[in-house]
Amino acid sequence: MSDHEHTKTDGLGDAAQLAAGGVDPWRSRPRNERMAAGKIECNACPVLCQISDGKVGACDRYANAGGVLVRVDPVLLVRKAVDGGADAGALVPFAAAGSQGGAAAEGPVFVTAVGASTTYPDYKPAPFIVATQADGVDMVTVVTEGIFSYCSMRVKIDTDRWLGPEQAHVRCHGEVVGHVSTAEYGSQMLSLGGVHHITGGSKKEGRVTVEMMLALGNKQSVELAIEGGSTVRVQAGRAPVVDGVEERRMRVGCGSATVGIFAQQFKDVVDEVVVVDDHITGVLTEHQAGRCLDMRPAGLKVRGRKSTPGRYFQVANPGTGWGGTDIADPMTIVESWDPDLAWPGLRLLMVSTTGEHAQYFVLDAQRVPQPQPMPSDVQRVVERIGENCEPSLATVLFVGGAGGSLRAGVTENPVQLTRAIKSALVNVTCGGAPAYVWPGGGITVMVDVSRMPDMSFGTVPTPAIVAPIEFTMSLDNYRDLGGHMRFVRPLSEVLAHGAWHHDGAPTARRFIASQASNPWPIGQGPLLG
Numbered sequence: 001m002s003d004h005e006h007t008k009t010d011g012l013g014d015a016a017q018l019a020a021g022g023v024d025p026w027r028s029r030p031r032n033e034r035m036a037a038g039k040i041e042c043n044a045c046p047v048l049c050q051i052s053d054g055k056v057g058a059c060d061r062y063a064n065a066g067g068v069l070v071r072v073d074p075v076l077l078v079r080k081a082v083d084g085g086a087d088a089g090a091l092v093p094f095a096a097a098g099s100q101g102g103a104a105a106e107g108p109v110f111v112t113a114v115g116a117s118t119t120y121p122d123y124k125p126a127p128f129i130v131a132t133q134a135d136g137v138d139m140v141t142v143v144t145e146g147i148f149s150y151c152s153m154r155v156k157i158d159t160d161r162w163l164g165p166e167q168a169h170v171r172c173h174g175e176v177v178g179h180v181s182t183a184e185y186g187s188q189m190l191s192l193g194g195v196h197h198i199t200g201g202s203k204k205e206g207r208v209t210v211e212m213m214l215a216l217g218n219k220q221s222v223e224l225a226i227e228g229g230s231t232v233r234v235q236a237g238r239a240p241v242v243d244g245v246e247e248r249r250m251r252v253g254c255g256s257a258t259v260g261i262f263a264q265q266f267k268d269v270v271d272e273v274v275v276v277d278d279h280i281t282g283v284l285t286e287h288q289a290g291r292c293l294d295m296r297p298a299g300l301k302v303r304g305r306k307s308t309p310g311r312y313f314q315v316a317n318p319g320t321g322w323g324g325t326d327i328a329d330p331m332t333i334v335e336s337w338d339p340d341l342a343w344p345g346l347r348l349l350m351v352s353t354t355g356e357h358a359q360y361f362v363l364d365a366q367r368v369p370q371p372q373p374m375p376s377d378v379q380r381v382v383e384r385i386g387e388n389c390e391p392s393l394a395t396v397l398f399v400g401g402a403g404g405s406l407r408a409g410v411t412e413n414p415v416q417l418t419r420a421i422k423s424a425l426v427n428v429t430c431g432g433a434p435a436y437v438w439p440g441g442g443i444t445v446m447v448d449v450s451r452m453p454d455m456s457f458g459t460v461p462t463p464a465i466v467a468p469i470e471f472t473m474s475l476d477n478y479r480d481l482g483g484h485m486r487f488v489r490p491l492s493e494v495l496a497h498g499a500w501h502h503d504g505a506p507t508a509r510r511f512i513a514s515q516a517s518n519p520w521p522i523g524q525g526p527l528l529g
């Protein structure tokens, strides 16, 4: 079916009826007769702002434009072309004179929910239900801005440094906005936001929490203070800054892995290597790697709890020194030397998991390690460790629960949407970026904000986060799950005239180029099956 043929569907019936002045059960209505003349009420969220002509509501997202409620921001359209097309970035009004929506002819276009408006008070069909084609299959994308009270940010901070104890509060502007989660391989995870901070604390806590989430989601930087730990500046896709120092390297591996990975290269230039790590410190000649390479045992004993040969836990306290420990002098973790094994002249390298800290020693006649200038062949291996470290980044994932009222904008029978998603019949995206849907009940999505368009997120003062979400599926599947078929409109009609309703709708659109790393949201393999 072509785009044009879609204009013949009964989907246009409702929109045409509304345009002709028919009864509109979806528009905003005055709350009572006492509402001042000239004001209109926005009902795009529960705050129900009364907005004077020329003014915006509390969220800055809706305005009264000459007595008409409008969505202030343009709706963002992603064009598949790498350069975004000739009019990329230009603001184009909907319903422009003579507009036929012909921009679609320049290449595939995806209507994102950024700026699209919402379905609140929850019974309206989504503002855009867009018909397109992919590989000859009729497709539908249901587009809406979701209002999320249940949402959070998962932040991954690539660092060896200890940021604070697990479960410690994370504060922003003095308010508790999250907590320290687990440490992963070379990274510290933070869990920020969430309904308990958004709605369960003081008014200020909720406001600061959503402002923090808004900034992180919009790829801006946020300063976070971890109780009993560090202050860290976080921005999606940028290096984290820990206590004022920009993090540069992500560890190549734990101390044990580093010993093993570089064992062959160490073997020819030193007699013993200790890779200092807050988690697992490695001692080469005792480690299986050293044994397999027939390295002579050096008799060095480090502090801490032995896990397995050559692998030690808790050699020091966590901190921002060598390998995420609190040490500045590596010798503090050396407990003793076995006089029957160590020998004068033994060459020892102490190095951290990123190679940022390294020191070279030689045992003197009394088997006491003496610092020496590092030979160039040893330096080269240390540099090789650094070369294998990836740049440290902060990564921000938005997690939102779309299981509630938002589904009613898609279908009259919301559980059908959940089932269709779980059956892989629906591709869920956020601003065109691929979203991972968690298994189990509901529609809990997780998306990397750096793959979303800039400034994708908003807030409302309920408080809650506003985030874009799109559901793409075949037209047949949309019909099967009880979709709002009467509101399906072809892309050309959407490009020309905007949302199906005109109350609180965006008045303009803007094209942006698709991100090369994002799969095109329409026509993913399983959807067409």
Ligand code: SF4
Binding pocket: 042, 043, 044, 045, 046, 047, 048, 049, 056, 057, 058, 059, 060, 061, 062, 460, 461
């Ligand atoms: S806060 Fe924004 S969305 Fe909510 S009623 Fe006011 S203007 Fe509308």
